[in-house]
Amino acid sequence: MHTRRLFYLPAAMLVAAAGLSGADVSGKWKAEFTSPDGAQRTATFTFKADGAKVAAGRKKADEVLCAMCHGGGFVGQNEIPRVAGQHYAYVKKQLLDFKARHRTNDAGNMTSVATTLSEDDIENLAQFIANLQ
Numbered sequence: 453m454h455t456r457r458l459f460y461l462p463a464a465m466l467v468a469a470a471g472l473s474g475a476d477v478s479g480k481w482k483a484e485f486t487s488p489d490g491a492q493r494t495a496t497f498t499f500k501a502d503g504a505k506v507a508a509g510r511k512k513a514d515e516v517l518c519a520m521c522h523g524g525g526f527v528g529q530n531e532i533p534r535v536a537g538q539h540y541a542y543v544k545k546q547l548l549d550f551k552a553r554h555r556t557n558d559a560g561n562m563t564s565v566a567t568t569l570s571e572d573d574i575e576n577l578a579q580f581i582a583n584l585q
């Protein structure tokens with residue numbers, strides 16, 4: 453029962469993160485995410501960058517100094533991961549999870565950053581990062 457609860461919450465967040473309405477959640481998507489064993493599966497998301505959000509995300513990234521750790525253009529350095537060009541839904545989910553303290557394997561680095569971000573900031577940052585090459 454515990455694993456089911458842990459499983460459904462991220463799936464619901466991914467739906468929200470991908471901007472899908474209930475009607476868009478097709479049987480195929482459900483089949484991929486609600487496997488009886490509770491394992492996480494890959495899914496295909498189509499992402500189309502919104503220019504205004506990308507610009508707002510770039511501004512926020514400069515303001516919060518994400519580059520200090522992730523390197524200019526989010527290309528990564530040492531143990532800090534590259535996130536440039538990472539999937540939009542994935543980035544958004546990680547930032548929301550750090551903010552909510554659901555993801556805690558970052559030695560507090562990302563949690564302290566993410567708690568200062570609003571949900572709009574996170575949406576804009578995810579758009580900006582996903583749009584980087």
Ligand code: HEC
Binds near residue numbers: 517520532559577
């Ligand atoms: C103080 C250093 C630091 C700053 C500043 C920082 N990060 Fe991070 N970030 C990290 C570390 C370290 C990790 C890897 C955590 C781990 O290993 O789980 C990480 C992970 C991430 C991840 C998840 C990557 C993955 O592959 O799962 C995302 C997305 C991310 N950061 C985005 C950002 C954004 C956006 C900003 C600015 C708002 C930012 N980071 C600022 C250190 C930082």
